[in-house]
Amino acid sequence: MEFNIMPYIGVGKIHLGMTSDEVQTALNSKAEKFRKFDDDECETDSFEWCHVFYKKSGVCEAIELFAPAFVIFNGEYLIGKSFSKVKDFVSQFDEKLQIDESGFTSLKLGFGVYAPFAESEPLEPVEGVIVFEKDYYN
Numbered sequence: 001m002e003f004n005i006m007p008y009i010g011v012g013k014i015h016l017g018m019t020s021d022e023v024q025t026a027l028n029s030k031a032e033k034f035r036k037f038d039d040d041e042c043e044t045d046s047f048e049w050c051h052v053f054y055k056k057s058g059v060c061e062a063i064e065l066f067a068p069a070f071v072i073f074n075g076e077y078l079i080g081k082s083f084s085k086v087k088d089f090v091s092q093f094d095e096k097l098q099i100d101e102s103g104f105t106s107l108k109l110g111f112g113v114y115a116p117f118a119e120s121e122p123l124e125p126v127e128g129v130i131v132f133e134k135d136y137y138n
Contacts, residue, residue, distance in 0.1 A: 001069055011071065016132075047091060048067065049068055060133075067079055073090065076089055078129050086126050112132075114128035
C-alpha cells in the first residue's frame, strides 16, 4: 500500500484528526488495539503496515509506518532506502533536521524517519516513518 506524506495533514488516506473508526474505514481494515507503552493513556491502532496513535480526545495525532508500506515524500520512496540518501533528500526541504543516533525528525515537514543504526551505519535502510501533528514533540 502506498502512502504519500502530506505535511501536517496526514499520509495517504489517513489524516491527522481522524477518529479510530474513520481511520479503519479509510483503510478498509480492522485494527488491533494495544498500548505501545505502559504509561500510554490511549490505545494505538495496529495494522499490518502502520500504527496509528490517538490523543485523549480520540483523534489521530501520529501515524508510524513500516514495511510493507511504501511511504513517499515529494515523489521519493523513503522506507528501504539508505538513511544517508533519505537524509540528503529531505534536507533539501528542511535544512534544520533534528538528527540523532537512530534517524531524524523534521519539525518543518511534520515527519521523521527511523533507521536503528543511522549514526553508526548511515548506509543501512530506513525502517520506519512517523507523520505527526504540530506540537507532537513539545
